[in-house]
Amino acid sequence: MSRGGGGICSLNAAETYRLDSSVVSASGFSQDLKEAPASISVVTKEELQSRPIRDIADAIRDVPGVDVTMTKLGIYTFNIRGYASTYVLVLIDGKRTNTVRGFQSNGFGEADNAYLPPISMIERIEVIKGPASTLYGGDAVGGVINIITKKNPSQFTGSISLETQAQQHYNRYGHMRGASGYMAFPLTKDLSLSLRGSLKNREKTELKWPTLTNPSNPNSIYASHSPGAFNIGNIGGRLNWGLDSQNNIYLDAEHYTQKTDTNNTSGALVSSHKKFYRNGIVLNHDGSYGFGTTNTYLQANLTKEKGSSSKNYRTNVTTQGARVESQVYVAESKAVIPFELPSFGSTTLSMGVQYLYENFKTFADNAGVLKGKNQDQNTILPYMEAEYFITDNLILTGGLRYTQSNLFSGEYIPRGYLVYNITDWVTLKAGIAKGYKTPEAKHLSNSEFSAGAYGNPNLKPESSLNYEIGMIFDIFNYGNANITAFQTNFKDELSSDTYADGATLPNGIVCSNNGIDCSYRINRGKNQVRGLEVGLNSATYRGFSTTANYTYTMKKYQDGVKNALGGERVENIPKHIAMLKLNYKQGRFGSFLKTTARLDAIAISKGGGRRAIPGMDKYKDFWVVDLGMSYKMTKNSSISVVVNNLLDKNFFLPYEYKSGRNGIAYANSYQDYTERRNFWINYKMDF
Known part of the structure; x- marks a missing residue:
């Protein structure tokens, strides 16, 4: 049924127009992007290799509907259609990489976004925008990112990449360096092995407020939540065995390490040092038989945080961090069965069952009744x-998933989708889908699960009803365009209320946190997102092509909930995001010139608690220009150079205001x- 369409075009003057369009994430089997029952974008390997990629958010930053910002860890985070990365399921070859939900707290959850294979082994990244809970479960309530890697080849192949990111203003921003490698080779006719590894480190920023508000607390001079240093490394391998023409098995194992630092966290004069270690293993079987295809796998992800510490410069006390462990075990089996309906078309049936076990355990001295107990x-x-x-x-698609856990009653999760050429x-594409996500186990305890963070046994699961309608246009030999309107009605979104040190929480516990605010988990009622995505890709003419996209997002609180300014708009989400990119490719040389804008976002204190910044209602509008060039020096080697922020715009602009906590306080205007x-x-060298 494949007829081509969607994706990134490739056309020379005498070529027939063609679109790169095969995807697997929307239905669980390979199909044309234009006919896939989802709003889906593809990031190609050529795009990934043309610019600096430090993490998952960096890789998808040019996708319509995606908003990317930097975190206090120096790692980027993202939201898709107004919902944070914690609502998005990240997969590598269809296998989840997410830790136990809630494993990391206090803004350290973005550390998960750093778990990315070496760029040289990535074939493409598929991004589903909007809920995919029917196929992928509750963690996919906001979307899915599926990183597709290269298959093990029949002959030796490999790649080595060395990179550096040098700052012109090195006295303020940290340099970054990295190296990665990938190789694959056959051991026998039916047995092959691939190996991979990468290292990346970044120095911390030295952004400082104009005045030192308290000379006895030297950390107070650092800009609140400005990025710290990080070190990331991983090593892994995959053993692939083709038993026969119908059966293939692989065993994949990987080890990650990550060390991150923060400056002046929460404006509370706290610096933190975190260390994470992760081991993952997958045993996978793919079958191709007369009736259809099957996929069965067992997966284990084991993550530990240990050796962490934090220092409170207000009290001059250094606290050793908790030893925290996360375990995720997944077993899934799925079959895809196509069959004909005489005189009534044809159907592809996908069915399966997944078992998921999540375990969280902490060993902190201040973790209340959760200390040493399993939350599973x-x-x-x-x-x-x-x-x-x-x-x-x-094409009409209908799906249904049933979810049943030991903590909540069962729930049906349906979806329907229509594709009409x-x-x-x-x-024309149109769909309706339900999203459903249960709270994290540790958040259901009536106690302190992390320093100053308290659970709530009365939390409800989050749910949403999502609509979208869109059109894809193949503009003859000139390019392709797409437009999609979407709406999400969200209920019982999980959030936190903030209470000052010494205040009594709703559970009757008094906050005692060394002068720092406490948080209490709640359901914040309803909100609604409405938006529009527009994308355009031109064909190539004499080496030139263009890519452009625009996203409009309006997210509002409902049921009387107000933002920090007393209005209905949700904070931190730009109303407008736009990107325009001019590409040039001729022979061995390629280049691009790109501008990105993020406009009209409601400001909020980075210290948490949805506090307004007095006198600063909105962040300043953001726009930046990047210039990139690449040259293929030989058949197997190439060099790429990108000038980020070509015009050298300064996005560190301190805004001074009165604060009851420290007297004079500052916030960044961006x-x-x-x-x-x-x-x-x-x-980069290939061999």
């Missing part, structure tokens, strides 16, 4: 989805601490 959840999730090809031009060059002009240089 067992979930079983059978599902079924049918994609009905009514005619060559009309109006003409050969116009396709939403994050985007670096000034810097130079990324990458050398």
